[in-house]
Amino acid sequence: MSNVTKWMSWEGGVDLVAVTSPELQMPNVIVHLGRMVHTPVGSAASGMIFWQPDPAAMPAVFGFVGTDETVGKYFGPNIFAGTPFEQAPVLNASIDIDITADKATAICKTGDYIFEVELSEFSDPYLINREPGTMPPFYQQGVEIHAGKATLKVNGEAVNIIIPPVGISGGPASVVSPNGVYAR
Numbered sequence: 160m161s162n163v164t165k166w167m168s169w170e171g172g173v174d175l176v177a178v179t180s181p182e183l184q185m186p187n188v189i190v191h192l193g194r195m196v197h198t199p200v201g202s203a204a205s206g207m208i209f210w211q212p213d214p215a216a217m218p219a220v221f222g223f224v225g226t227d228e229t230v231g232k233y234f235g236p237n238i239f240a241g242t243p244f245e246q247a248p249v250l251n252a253s254i255d256i257d258i259t260a261d262k263a264t265a266i267c268k269t270g271d272y273i274f275e276v277e278l279s280e281f282s283d284p285y286l287i288n289r290e291p292g293t294m295p296p297f298y299q300q301g302v303e304i305h306a307g308k309a310t311l312k313v314n315g316e317a318v319n320i321i322i323p324p325v326g327i328s329g330g331p332a333s334v335v336s337p338n339g340v341y342a343r
Contacts, residue, residue, distance in 0.1 A: 165237040165297075165343040169193035169205075171256045172336030173265035175276050175309055176326035179212065179319060187211040187218075188311065188320060189327065190276050192265045194256040196230065198237075203227030204254040207234070207244065208267060208274060210313065224252035224269050238341055241296050263306070263335045273314050278333055280307030287339070289329050299328060301339020309333040 171194025176186045192206035205225030211218040223231040223244075231249030239245050252269035262279040282305040289299040311318045326332030 163342045164199070166340060167196055167198045167234065167238055168338070168340040169196045169336070170338045171195060171258060172334075172339065173256055173258070173263050173276055173278060174326065174328070174332075174334050174336060175278070175311065175320075175322075176332040177309070177311065177320035177322050179321070180214070181321060183214055186323070186327070186332075187214050188318070190265065190267065190274055190311070192224070192254050192256060192267055192276075194254070194258075196225070198230055198233045200233045201227055201230045203230040204256075205230055205234070206252075206254060206267065207247070208250070208252075208269065208272075210272070210274070212313075212318075220250070220269065220272050220274075222248040222250040224250045224267055225254065226252070238297055238343065239295075240343075242294055258335055258337070271314075273312075275312040275315075277310045278306035278308065278335055281305070281335065282307070284337070287330060291343070292329065295328060295341070297341045297343045299339065299341055302337045303330060303339075304335040304337070305331040306333040306335060 189209035196205040
């Protein structure tokens with residue numbers, strides 16, 4: 160049996176995966192943020208953003224975001240190795256997350272962009288235990304709360320989004336995750 164040496168855990172997670180058009184086969188919106196993310200190299204508010212408003216163009220924002228570059232550099236080669244995120248850049252960002260019984264809000268400011276996610280209409284919390292797959296290639300455990308309603312603003316403008324039934328983690332595409340762990 161080998162030891163787990165590549166891992167990350169978090170508290171206060173807000174996750175949204177969406178498309179801006181029903182014709183799109185792949186998400187052009189990913190906002191995964193944690194109020195505090197722990198890794199073997201340190202802890203910081205962190206996450207990932209993928210924002211491709213024009214699906215025919217390069218993404219406007221793509222990378223791991225957070226308040227600590229060392230923590231951000233850990234994610235690609237250690238957690239997301241073998242995925243399109245393995246070589247993602249690290250972008251300096253501020254992250255503010257507020258979770259109550261009725262709604263969760265996350266605001267991420269990076270470069271010239273401000274992303275605002277609001278989730279509500281929560282399910283009861285439930286435990287997850289997902290095996291690795293092609294995407295994602297890591298074990299997942301934790302607590303999730305499915306959000307039946309999600310809104311997104313980019314730079315103060317509301318974005319029309321469609322939430323697919325399954326996100327990149329293998330679970331619902333709009334969730335609050337009070338805590339959890341990814342491990343390889």
